[in-house]
């Protein structure tokens with residue numbers, strides 16, 4: 280694969296030229312859709328303001344799934360970067376500039392956060408020091424698709440960034456269409472979300488980059504797509520070679536724990552999860568609204584109104600999600616139903632379906648401390664102090680409960696299959712009864 284760049288009018292265009300055997304990833308399911316992408320930069324940024332190794336990593340984070348044996352980059356990389364990339368991926372990068380020293384973060388460097396405004400990365404924001412700089416990967420459409428596709432509503436994220444700025448914090452929104460290099464559209468690798476932080480790493484001076492990766496992604500393999508998107512590369516070792524280690528401050532915290540931290544933090548008003556709603560209000564029809572809204576109410580010890588549950592259980596999207604075995608994010612659904620004390624028949628049926636009446640779900644609100652290894656060394660002590668202000672540390676019993684949370688066994692279990700059928704018939708009956716009574 281060859282790559283090149285053009286930089287004009289505050290847009291960095293990256294161009295990829297695969298050879299004949301390239302263009303499809305190792306699974307055969309992901310292909311290259313476009314051979315270039317645009318990244319919009321701040322006004323006073325220029326190519327001199329990025330270390331060549333960092334530029335190379337940005338190119339890799341977009342093209343990696345499609346690189347066969349080697350990648351040629353437009354500006355030579357250091358020998359250290361070459362060696363580290365080779366060691367972790369068995370692929371080569373060239374040319375090597377023998378005179379180029381590896382990037383070292385400046386002395387007064389600050390931590391960076393790939394901040395999407397979602398619950399998990401807001402929890403990360405609450406755990407990180409107050410000088411953390413936030414970077415938003417602001418997805419835009421490639422020019423030729425502007426008329427045919429519609430983007431999700433980003434207003435709530437923009438509002439969050441302007442509130443952060445009012446509090447005197449630094450935030451950067453970097454527009455890019457890099458998701459369209461990949462078909463189906465999406466981030467080529469899991470850590471592609473760090474690209475805005477990498478782009479500005481020397482412009483600002485950062486020494487690490489955090490993301491909102493949570494326990495479910497890191498330790499519980501049901502987000503199979505994201506696991507596949509690592510392509511079995513120890514990415515952190517490559518990030519370390521440019522002195523921007525990954526800082527996975529929420530990796531030992533579940534979706535229940537991140538919501539708990541957010542609600543308990545100065546950022547509780549940033550509680551946005553829905554990409555569908557208008558004017559920053561959740562749509563209350565999607566599966567995220569089902570999970571996050573009920574979780575929020577359970578953690579705030581609020582009554583969950585039956586009328587709200589009725590509407591959610593009538594939504595086609597929610598019904599499709601709940602019929603699955605396992606349900607996506609099943610652990611969170613189990614946590615919700617295990618703490619639900621109301622009288623809605625479908626919530627009771629869902630409690631039985633997720634076995635929340637039998638299972639101990641309390642591990643989800645605690646910190647899995649072995650995940651400290653994924654926090655950047657420089658920030659470990661301060662982040663640990665913050666985490667234990669919000670969450671208890673898991674006991675060995677909690678850790679055993681977490682480790683025994685096995686999605687494959689749920690999928691194959693005859694008991695779960697029976698409960699699934701029971702729940703589906705309750706769901707069907709509920710819809711019929713509702714239509715009859717209207």
Ligand SMILES: [Zn+2]
Pocket residue numbers: 553554555556561562563564565566567568
């Ligand atoms: Zn929604």
